[in-house]
Amino acid sequence: MSDLLNRPTLPLGQRKKVLEMKDILKVFSGTVSALKGMSLTVNEGDFISLLGPSGCGKSTALRLIAGLMQPTQGRILWEGGQGRGDIGVVFQEPTLMPWATVARNVYLPFRLRKRSFASARGEIREALALVGLETFADAYPRELSGGMKMRVSIARALVTNPRLILMDEPFAALDEITRQKLNNDLLALKAKIGCTVIFVTHSVFESVFLSDRIIVMAARPGRVVEELQVGAHYPRDMAFRTSIEYAAHTSVVSKALLTAMGEGA
Amino acid sequence: MSVTDTRADDVYDAEEARRARARKVESVARWLLPMLVMVGTVLIWQWLVTAYQIPHYLLPGPFRVWQQLMTDWDMLSDALLVTLRITVMALSVAVAGGVLLAILFDQSRFAELIFYPYAVILQVTPIVSIAPLIFIYVKDPTARVLICAWIVAFFPLLSNTSLGLKSTDHNLRDLFSIYGASRWQRLTFLQLPSALPYFLGGLRIAGGLALIGAIVAEYVVGTGGAGSGLAFRILEASYRLNIPRMFAALLLIGVVGVAIFALTALVSHLMLRKWHESAIRRES
Numbered sequence: 001m002s003d004l005l006n007r008p009t010l011p012l013g014q015r016k017k018v019l020e021m022k023d024i025l026k027v028f029s030g031t032v033s034a035l036k037g038m039s040l041t042v043n044e045g046d047f048i049s050l051l052g053p054s055g056c057g058k059s060t061a062l063r064l065i066a067g068l069m070q071p072t073q074g075r076i077l078w079e080g081g082q083g084r085g086d087i088g089v090v091f092q093e094p095t096l097m098p099w100a101t102v103a104r105n106v107y108l109p110f111r112l113r114k115r116s117f118a119s120a121r122g123e124i125r126e127a128l129a130l131v132g133l134e135t136f137a138d139a140y141p142r143e144l145s146g147g148m149k150m151r152v153s154i155a156r157a158l159v160t161n162p163r164l165i166l167m168d169e170p171f172a173a174l175d176e177i178t179r180q181k182l183n184n185d186l187l188a189l190k191a192k193i194g195c196t197v198i199f200v201t202h203s204v205f206e207s208v209f210l211s212d213r214i215i216v217m218a219a220r221p222g223r224v225v226e227e228l229q230v231g232a233h234y235p236r237d238m239a240f241r242t243s244i245e246y247a248a249h250t251s252v253v254s255k256a257l258l259t260a261m262g263e264g265a
Numbered sequence: 266m267s268v269t270d271t272r273a274d275d276v277y278d279a280e281e282a283r284r285a286r287a288r289k290v291e292s293v294a295r296w297l298l299p300m301l302v303m304v305g306t307v308l309i310w311q312w313l314v315t316a317y318q319i320p321h322y323l324l325p326g327p328f329r330v331w332q333q334l335m336t337d338w339d340m341l342s343d344a345l346l347v348t349l350r351i352t353v354m355a356l357s358v359a360v361a362g363g364v365l366l367a368i369l370f371d372q373s374r375f376a377e378l379i380f381y382p383y384a385v386i387l388q389v390t391p392i393v394s395i396a397p398l399i400f401i402y403v404k405d406p407t408a409r410v411l412i413c414a415w416i417v418a419f420f421p422l423l424s425n426t427s428l429g430l431k432s433t434d435h436n437l438r439d440l441f442s443i444y445g446a447s448r449w450q451r452l453t454f455l456q457l458p459s460a461l462p463y464f465l466g467g468l469r470i471a472g473g474l475a476l477i478g479a480i481v482a483e484y485v486v487g488t489g490g491a492g493s494g495l496a497f498r499i500l501e502a503s504y505r506l507n508i509p510r511m512f513a514a515l516l517l518i519g520v521v522g523v524a525i526f527a528l529t530a531l532v533s534h535l536m537l538r539k540w541h542e543s544a545i546r547r548e549s
Contacts, residue, residue, distance in 0.1 A: 066443050084445045095436040098540045099458045111454065112444045140540050 015043035017079045018163055018196055019065070024074035026060055026222075033221035034060045038074075040215065040224070042164065042198065047190060049207035049214045050200045051253070053261055057222020058200045062166050065198065085109060088157030090170040094149035096141040096156075102128065103137040106156045120159075127159040128152075130189055147178040154186070158195070167199045171206070183209055184237070191235050204257060208249045209236060216253065218260035225260040228253060325509040333509035334516065341498060341510075345517050348479055348494035351407070352521070355414030356475040362415065363422025363471070364464065370423075371430040371456065372448070388420040392478060396485035406486075410494075413482030418475040425467030429460025462541050465533040472525040480518065495521075 019042050026035040035057035042048060050058040063069050065076060066087055078086070088109075096105045103124050110120040128134045131151035141149055150170060157165050171179045183206060190197065201207050207214050208230055216226040230249050232240060240246055307327045313319065314326035321329055334341065366384070370377035396413050403409045433456050441451050483496035493501075495514045502510040537544040 063439075066439070068439055068442060087443055089440060089443055091436045091440075093434075093436060095434060095440060097437065097455070097458065099461070108440075108454075109444050112441065112446045112450055142540060142542075 015045050018042045018044055018046075019076060019078045019082075021061075021065070022075050022077065024061070024064060024071045024076070026057070026064060026069070027072045035064070035071075036221040036223045038222075038224050042196060044163075044196055045194050046213060047197045047199065047211045049211040050198065050217060051202065051204065051207045051214055051257065052217030052222075053202065053219050053257075055219035055222065056217035056260075057219070058217055059168055060222060062168050062198065062200055065164070066166055084113060085160035086163045088160060088162040088165040090150075090153050090157050090165070090167040092169045092172055094141070094146075094153040096149060096152055098141050101138050101140055102133065102144070102152050105141065105152055106159050108156060109160045123159055124155075127155040130158060130192070131155045131185070145178075146174055147182060150174065150182060151185075154189075158189075158193070163196065165195050165197045167197060169200050169202065172201070172203075179206075180241075186210065187234065187236055204250050204253050208246060208253055209241060214253055216256045216260050226256045228256060322506050322508050325512060329509050330512040330516065333507075334513035337510055337513060341495070341514060341517060344493055344495045344498045344514065345521070348476075348483070348496070348518070349521060351410050351414060351479040351483075351494060352476045352525070355411055355418055355479060356472055356525075358411065358415050359418035359422055359471050359475060360468065363419045363467070364426050366419075366423050367426035367430060367460075368452070370427055372452070384420065384423055387416055392417050392481055393485055396482055400486040409486045410479060410482040413486065414475050414478030417478030417481070418471040421467040421470040421474065422464065423467075425463045425470075426460050429463030430456045432463065433459040462537055462543060465529070465536065469526065469529045469533065472529045473522060476518070476522055476525060 021038055021040040024035055024038040025033065028034050038057070038061060040048075040061075050061060052058050060069075064071055066089060067082075097108070100108075104117075106124045106127055107117055107120055110123070111117070125134060125137070128137055131154050133148065133151050133155065136144065136148070136152075141152065144152065153170070157167075171182050174182065186197075187210060189195070199207070199210060211230055212234075214228045214230060215224055216228065217223065218225045232245055232249070311326045311328060314321075314324060314329075325333070366380070370381060392413055395416065399409055399412055403412060437455055438451070441455055446454070479494065480496045483494050484500065495518050499511050499514045502508070502514065534544055
């Protein structure tokens with residue numbers, strides 16, 4: 001996984017395209033539009049948050065990108081086609097197999113591609129080191145705290161060196177302190193390996209802290225109402241959380257979200 | 266218990282000491298109390314029989330039962346082996362049949378729609394009422410009993426394993442789809458391990474049922490001749506009014522039942538102790 005560490009993050013505008021969603025419509029059971037007219041271009045190194053109230057289709061968008069469902073209309077185009085292992089996913093729950101050790105859990109994507117555990121050992125160790133869990137390779141999930149389980153889940157998403165990582169409210173079930181810590185660690189990780197992330201959240205603060213782009217969405221029908229840039233430079237640290245810049249961004253995003261919810265109601 | 270736990274120094278407060286003492290007492294009492302109750306029961310039984318001079322053809326004393334067991338050991342141990350063999354065979358066939366059917370039902374919705382009602386019918390029809398038919402259609406005496414025991418034992422394995430195969434974490438299922446897992450991979454890496462605790466729960470029930478099935482079948486259809494099990498010996502002893510032997514055979518059946526339960530519980534513990542909630546000891 002040597003190339004995992006050598007992926008430069010180019011400035012916005014010079015980045016290569018990863019995928020493009022073109023005018024996506026997703027209708028469930030014939031009547032309700034879960035998602036309407038969504039278009040989105042994802043570039044390498046992007047950190048995009050999908051922010052909105054429940055029912056705005058943010059999780060639907062994620063499932064469409066993951067290929068777990070097909071759009072009713074519109075297309076999702078992967079630059080250069082999509083292969084196995086192009087996507088890593090982190091769910092709201094850690095979603096680990098309780099009967100397998102941490103290392104075996106991280107090994108899963110390789111196992112499903114029929115690679116031997118021995119040959120994948122290096123990558124597994126490296127992915128665990130990236131989330132700070134290299135000493136817990138032989139532990140079982142039940143022995144870990146909620147935050148640590150989440151890190152294992154992130155390591156599993158990273159291990160194939162995917163072109164895109166999808167995160168569906170990954171830290172929503174954690175306590176605030178753990179959540180902030182994992183937010184910091186996630187940014188450190190991104191700085192290190194330059195991964196591309198689409199992050200679903202319903203927290204304005206989290207989205208501002210993490211993203212360079214925030215897609216504000218509204219419900220009934222699920223749609224994009226605004227796309228906001230967070231111009232603040234990475235790396236962002238605890239000082240950024242208390243900065244005026246951060247406060248200004250959260251205020252803008254909160255207003256956009258309020259407008260979106262007002263329209264939806 | 267978490268890996269991040271650091272052991273405190275050996276300082277106990279009064280409450281902790283009390284709790285530790287209570288744990289120690291409980292661990293002894295768990296064995297000692299049932300034993301005491303058993304010894305007490307046997308003593309009272311013996312006392313009743315001697316004090317009221319109850320004739321042994323009505324109620325033999327425990328000592329007499331033990332004597333009879335020793336006298337008839339050759340015959341009863343043979344019978345024990347026959348019953349044990351049938352029970353183990355029936356349980357093995359029930360495990361294979363139950364699990365394979367559960368997998369088939371899981372893989373094919375249509376197979377489930379078609380055959381599940383019949384599995385239920387087989388389960389709810391009392392074995393005593395089917396047994397005479399089996400007696401007519403099947404000639405081999407061992408096969409007769411085996412079929413009866415299997416019918417009684419397979420259903421908990423089928424229904425529990427089915428439930429387990431369906432109870433996989435839906436996010437893990439999605440993850441498997443995203444990584445392009447085949448059906449076979451999903452079954453072997455995800456569904457079967459998820460179903461293991463359910464299967465083992467079914468195994469505990471089925472173990473007891475296999476024994477019941479073997480005994481009942483023998484009562485109804487009989488094994489006849491050389492291969493006579495414990496049930497046959499009980500019937501035979503009852504015709505001869507040999508009540509002590511009936512008790513001795515009954516005792517053996519009880520021992521077999523307990524042994525099967527203990528064995529399945531042990532297997533279950535060994536397979537789950539590393540990861541499943543049911544097998545994890547809580548600290549407090």
